[in-house]
Amino acid sequence: MTGLTAEIRNPEGWPVAEAVLTVTDLDGHQLARAAADATGAAATAPLPPGTHTAVVTAPGHQPVALIARISATGAGTLGEIRLERSADAVTTPPPGPWTIDPAHSTVLVTARHLGIAGIKARFAEVGGRLDIAEIFERTTGYAEIKAATVDTGIAMRDDHLRSADFLDVERYPLITFRGTGLHRTGPAGWSMPGALTLHGRTRPTELTVTYGGYGPDPWGGVRAAFHAETLLHRKDFALDYNVMVQAGIAAVGTTVRIELDIELVQGDRLPAM
Template sequence: MGLFGRKNSSTATSTIEVDPALAALSGTYTIDPSHSSIGFTVRHAMVTNVRGSFADHEGTLILDGTNPATSAASIDVRIASVDTGIADRDDHLRSADFFDAEQFPLMSFRSTEAQELGGDKYRMVGDLTIKGVTRPLAIDLEFNGTATDPYGNQRIGFEGSAEILRSDWGLTWNAALETGGVVVSDKVKLTFDISAIKAA
């Protein structure tokens, strides 16, 4: 059974079976940035991948263990915190060529729909805003479970991913290669590894 229970199709009318332990997970959770990561992978020079992450982010998850469609997510990422391990490259990403972090300091996601895909797999659909452009995004997630940490906090964990075309959000900078192709791929994979703490 998944996080949100399951439909019982054996009856004439559709009902929801709810596991009390899973229903108890319902509530508001704050993302713990020190134990979470939001990252990306993009092809460079057509032959290798560059990976990076955003260290400064915050967000809230609202989980409903009896009605998954009312679950929601809200995440804000500070663009200036981008880190690919190369300072010059990070500065370029912050510049107007890419994110223009001075004018558009935040990347944000606001969910509009939650879907249960079966087992521990879910999809969060919503709006992603980058550089002042808002477009739809679907994030596929897997529920990693719940635990009480040594400080008495109830935690939940999710990991997930999504693919976007950066040009859809106005991130169009590129340079041609002598051998053909371009320096930076248009396709970007976003990754999410989330640990969140339930509000008291």
């Protein structure tokens, strides 16, 4: 059995899947809390009969407070609720394909060395696209990094990283990520679950994504910017080499942080410049 139900939508009528419905009694004590599903539907457990207060909130939208009348069966409905966007809410990019611009995108990887210092590596070549959906949370993405372009600034170390001890770029030339949607975490923040393939292994991975906005560029196109981060465990991808393991010293840390600053161009191909 359900209690109070609501259909929560944005001004255009699309579901607001990240909305939360909270019900309190007239003294302000919380009675129930329910998150909306992918269709924007929210439903609480059965509630005490009577008159209560319902508040609907969602990141990037103005909250709405309503009177909820609950029947003797513990049920009630608010019907369809339209949430207005907050004044400071960001405007997401228009739907359609957006192509990563390698010349204006960077991938930075940081690992701990000897437990005290951070070793940073850049990958010079990254490509891919975002397919931005009408409902932004249904956006999907694909990115690929050429493993052989790793650069720490020290040639001997870079050659070692490319070798079979680490990335094994001859066998596994690409590092790829396929994102399967977005979950809002704040006005300009989302998480993107997906699958990362590295060193021949594929593991579920979630990116923390910050949206930087979109706008026209000097070449007649439109661009959007995103920053994404995730933390990987080396052993999940069989990157187990450690020249000092027998001495009991961790030469390279067990976790690796990946940061991506991505600029995308609207359309399914890069313009000639």
